[in-house]
Amino acid sequence: MTGEAEAEIRKLIDDWATAVRAKDIDGVIAHFAADVVGFDLAPPLHYAGTDALRQSLEAWFPTFRGPVGYEIRNLHVTAAHDVAFCCSFNRISGTRTDGEATDVWVRSTVGLRKLDGRWKVTHEHASVPFYMDGSYRAAVDLEP
Amino acid sequence: MTGEAEAEIRKLIDDWATAVRAKDIDGVIAHFAADVVGFDLAPPLHYAGTDALRQSLEAWFPTFRGPVGYEIRNLHVTAAHDVAFCCSFNRISGTRTDGEATDVWVRSTVGLRKLDGRWKVTHEHASVPFYMDGSYRAAVDLEP
Numbered sequence: 654m655t656g657e658a659e660a661e662i663r664k665l666i667d668d669w670a671t672a673v674r675a676k677d678i679d680g681v682i683a684h685f686a687a688d689v690v691g692f693d694l695a696p697p698l699h700y701a702g703t704d705a706l707r708q709s710l711e712a713w714f715p716t717f718r719g720p721v722g723y724e725i726r727n728l729h730v731t732a733a734h735d736v737a738f739c740c741s742f743n744r745i746s747g748t749r750t751d752g753e754a755t756d757v758w759v760r761s762t763v764g765l766r767k768l769d770g771r772w773k774v775t776h777e778h779a780s781v782p783f784y785m786d787g788s789y790r791a792a793v794d795l796e797p
Numbered sequence: 798m799t800g801e802a803e804a805e806i807r808k809l810i811d812d813w814a815t816a817v818r819a820k821d822i823d824g825v826i827a828h829f830a831a832d833v834v835g836f837d838l839a840p841p842l843h844y845a846g847t848d849a850l851r852q853s854l855e856a857w858f859p860t861f862r863g864p865v866g867y868e869i870r871n872l873h874v875t876a877a878h879d880v881a882f883c884c885s886f887n888r889i890s891g892t893r894t895d896g897e898a899t900d901v902w903v904r905s906t907v908g909l910r911k912l913d914g915r916w917k918v919t920h921e922h923a924s925v926p927f928y929m930d931g932s933y934r935a936a937v938d939l940e941p
Contacts, residue, residue: 690873690884692904696926696936698886699904729834731908731919733880738908740834740920742842760836760843762906762922764875764882775875776884778906780924782840783935791927791935792840 658732658772662739662765665772666728670743673723676714682707686766686773694759694779715750722746722756726797735767742797743779757781757793802876802916806883806909809916810872814887817867820858826851830910830917838903838923859894866890866900870941879911886941887923901925901937 665684672680682703691700693709700706714721724744731738739762746756764776782792809828816824826847835844837853844850858865868888875882883906890900908920926936 692884692906692924692926694926695929696939698902698926698936698939698941729920731880731910733877736875736877736880736882738880738882738920740836740908740922758842760922760924762836762908762920764884764906764908766875776873776882776906778884778904778922778924780836780904780922781927782836782838782842783925783927785839789935789937791933792842793933795840795842797842 658734658737658767659730661772662730662732662737663728665765665774666725666739666741666763669774670723670725674720676717676721678707678710678714681710684772684774686768686775689774690776692778692780694781717747717755718750718752719748725761737765737767737772739763739765758796802878802881802911803874805916806874806876806881807872809909809918810869810883810885810907813918814867814869818864820861820865822851822854822858825854828916828918830912830919833918834920836922836924838925861891861899862894862896863892869905881909881911881916883907883909902940 669684685703687703726742728741741761743759743761748754759779762778763774765772766775784790784792813828829847831847870886872885885905887903887905892898903923903925906922907918909916910919928934928936
């Protein structure tokens with residue numbers, strides 16, 4: 654565990670969040686390794702690579718009217734010299750272009766490697782749980 | 798990245814899966830750090846600690862008639878000397894005590910630390926995505 658690595662990763666997560674709020678696709682993707690494997694909120698089960706991530710962001714960002722609200726809470730970082738992972742609760746909020754309000758807390762886990770002296774996200778996993786009451790409904794109404 | 802660490806973690810994941818199949822609660826928990834933070838399939842957003850994990854397993858395992866089917870596919874491990882993370886697709890299957898058949902592919906991300914010479918799971922995240930078609934239905938019908 655190194656404090657310097659933790660500080661670098663907290664900065665990366667902060668910069669990533671700033672890029673999401675600004676709908677800055679290049680700003681988001683700059684933090685990802687080209688061969689990232691992601692488990693996203695929406696199907697399919699996974700995406701592979703930053704081209705797929707770009708397509709996803711190109712489809713998602715325009716569904717918001719104005720900026721995306723993106724708050725990161727309880728960020729917990731576990732870091733070695735060149736491998737790290739972190740987890741947090743992320744609040745996604747804003748108004749959709751159809752006028753609907755979105756406000757959902759998402760669980761986020763991120764895996765990183767230090768490649769050529771820079772931390773890159775090589776894995777991300779975002780989700781909400783789902784109700785086991787037979788409804789199979791995504792639990793988009795929970796708060797940390 | 799160390800090959801020895803990767804081999805140790807693959808063994809841990811394999812032993813963990815064997816314990817799940819056998820509904821062996823102590824066998825599962827032996828692989829977890831006491832202060833694990835988990836993002837599970839069912840609400841709430843997170844659980845904290847092995848006591849909470851034990852309660853969850855005590856409620857979940859008896860819902861299966863006989864053993865739990867638990868297959869791990871595409872396990873990808875990223876490991877430093879004492880910090881690691883891995884991801885995979887895990888198939889949970891079996892017959893519930895009410896006669897219903899369960900067969901679902903889950904995305905799994907696991908964070909680990911080597912503590913006192915032994916790898917322990919300090920974070921786990923299991924989920925399925927959900928459909929963004931307005932139904933908010935958990936996507937329990939996808940295959941990797």
